[in-house]
Amino acid sequence: MASLIMQMLEGTVTSLRIFFLTLLFSLPLGFVVAKGKMTSIRPIRWITDLYIQIMRGTPLILQLIFFYFAPFYIFGTSYDRFTACIVAFVVNYSAYFAEIYRSGLQSIDRGQHEASKVLGFTKPYTFFHIVLPQVIKKIMPSLGNEVITLVKDTALAQTIGVAELFRVAQTASSREFSTIPIFIAGIFYFVMNYIVSRLFAVAERKLDYYR
Amino acid sequence: MEKMINLENLSKSFGETKVIRNISFTIDKGEVLSIIGPSGSGKSTMLRIITQLERADDGTLTVDGDTLFRSVDGKAVYDRENERKIGLKTGLVFQSFNLFPHFSVLRNVMEAQRAVLKRGKDEAEAKAMALLRKMGLEDKARMYPFQLSGGQQQRVSIARALALDPKILFFDEPTSALDPELTREILHVIRALAEEKMTMAVVTHEMHFAKAISDNAIFMDGGVIVEEGTSLFSDPKEERTRRFIASFENE
Numbered sequence: 336m337a338s339l340i341m342q343m344l345e346g347t348v349t350s351l352r353i354f355f356l357t358l359l360f361s362l363p364l365g366f367v368v369a370k371g372k373m374t375s376i377r378p379i380r381w382i383t384d385l386y387i388q389i390m391r392g393t394p395l396i397l398q399l400i401f402f403y404f405a406p407f408y409i410f411g412t413s414y415d416r417f418t419a420c421i422v423a424f425v426v427n428y429s430a431y432f433a434e435i436y437r438s439g440l441q442s443i444d445r446g447q448h449e450a451s452k453v454l455g456f457t458k459p460y461t462f463f464h465i466v467l468p469q470v471i472k473k474i475m476p477s478l479g480n481e482v483i484t485l486v487k488d489t490a491l492a493q494t495i496g497v498a499e500l501f502r503v504a505q506t507a508s509s510r511e512f513s514t515i516p517i518f519i520a521g522i523f524y525f526v527m528n529y530i531v532s533r534l535f536a537v538a539e540r541k542l543d544y545y546r
Numbered sequence: 547m548e549k550m551i552n553l554e555n556l557s558k559s560f561g562e563t564k565v566i567r568n569i570s571f572t573i574d575k576g577e578v579l580s581i582i583g584p585s586g587s588g589k590s591t592m593l594r595i596i597t598q599l600e601r602a603d604d605g606t607l608t609v610d611g612d613t614l615f616r617s618v619d620g621k622a623v624y625d626r627e628n629e630r631k632i633g634l635k636t637g638l639v640f641q642s643f644n645l646f647p648h649f650s651v652l653r654n655v656m657e658a659q660r661a662v663l664k665r666g667k668d669e670a671e672a673k674a675m676a677l678l679r680k681m682g683l684e685d686k687a688r689m690y691p692f693q694l695s696g697g698q699q700q701r702v703s704i705a706r707a708l709a710l711d712p713k714i715l716f717f718d719e720p721t722s723a724l725d726p727e728l729t730r731e732i733l734h735v736i737r738a739l740a741e742e743k744m745t746m747a748v749v750t751h752e753m754h755f756a757k758a759i760s761d762n763a764i765f766m767d768g769g770v771i772v773e774e775g776t777s778l779f780s781d782p783k784e785e786r787t788r789r790f791i792a793s794f795e796n797e
């Protein structure tokens with residue numbers, strides 16, 4: 336029993352690592368991708384667009400398998416499962432975040448940029464002090480949805496053998512002839528997402544002082 | 547009289563469409579110029595070129611003695627050194643206010659003073675409060691734009707522009723988004739500024755107001771100045787001007 340709890344704790348830590356590492360890299364990278372999709376340089380726009388289409392148009396499971404096995408078939412070397420899993424998640428989630436950022440950036444009235452220009456703000460100042468705060472407020476709800484999806488998607492890491500919580504739970508279930516480990520895992524995802532949605536609700540309320 | 551604005555032979559196209567064709571005019575210091583004309587005649591484009599939101603194709607523009615661009619071989623060549631300097635001398639009030647929704651009224655009026663002119667907090671705040679007082683909005687300083695009426699928002703945006711001490715202030719249909727009651731509020735403010743000898747150029751459809759405050763007026767149509775001078779309100783010489791003015795009297 337004690338060893339089962341230890342195993343499940345380890346699985347939980349792995350799931351949380353996937354979750355936080357994905358956010359750490361894909362939240363900023365999504366911005367770069369959004370900029371790429373909004374640039375006036377056509378080839379960059381086309382490539383970014385194709386990348387987003389592929390990421391959104393194919394299953395994450397498939398992308399995980401691709402990022403795990405492709406280096407082996409192409410270069411004859413492989414890297415560890417966990418790294419492959421993070422790469423796949425980051426590449427996938429950057430595309431989704433990029434689309435959210437893009438819609439947020441485009442929703443900002445042109446008049447905000449023009450007023451900033453006429454008042455003499457520099458471009459970086461306009462971006463960080465005028466545009467970004469408004470974008471963040473606008474995208475909070477869609478960002479919340481995406482992060483909640485990510486919590487559940489971490490379970491897909493087992494496809495390439497990463498011992499995240501759900502895989503540990505499944506293995507334990509078949510060994511012990513009991514569904515309790517899976518049930519416990521379910522509670523974890525639920526609690527995790529409860530926390531995530533509370534946090535986003537707080538953030539949205541904090542930004543509610545203006546319209 | 548010294549010239550605040552000296553514009554010669556300005557031209558501007560969007561793609562194939564010529565929007566401004568060879569326009570010239572001057573604005574003296576302390577003068578109020580009103581610009582009237584039908585929709586699409588190029589009024590906004592002209593203001594946007596002087597306030598550097600658009601770039602000129604050809605022509606020469608001098609603002610308060612500094613040249614922004616000059617015509618060289620049929621092309622407007624900009625003086626990069628002067629772009630920022632002139633930008634600080636010109637202010638623009640928009641039809642749609644364009645206040646920053648995430649800043650309080652006070653911060654809307656303080657932000658550029660702090661970030662652009664690098665004024666200290668106390669100085670910027672004192673200046674902002676004085677301007678808000680002048681606009682009758684002292685008690686609204688801590689509110690956010692969405693809590694104000696359109697007329698109040700427009701007055702904040704005027705205060706925001708004035709906070710940088712521009713040499714000339716441009717208005718692009720400042721009352722077109724407002725109902726008659728609120729329009730009067732704004733016209734009152736502009737009139738008060740005119741009495742203080744603030745140099746201004748106002749695009750407007752308020753003919754009576756324009757006639758009352760203007761030292762000079764231009765009527766634009768199809769990207770050209772058809773007629774110039776305040777007499778165009780009471781005694782238009784050109785047929786096109788006459789028809790345009792008459793269309794307002796019928797209202």
Ligand SMILES: Nc1ncnc2c1ncn2[C@@H]1O[C@H](COP(=O)(O)OP(=O)(O)OP(=O)(O)O)[C@@H](O)[C@H]1O
Nearest residue numbers: 560561565583584585586587588589590591592719
């Ligand atoms: N960014 C742009 N791209 C293409 N065409 C433009 C652009 N801005 C303005 N135009 C065109 O230029 C012409 C003049 O527009 P402008 O906005 O200067 O007119 P206006 O006199 O201000 O009209 P209104 O009274 O409706 O505001 C119009 O035909 C308009 O469609």
Ligand SMILES: [Mg+2]
Nearest residue numbers: 589590591718
């Ligand atoms: Mg216009």
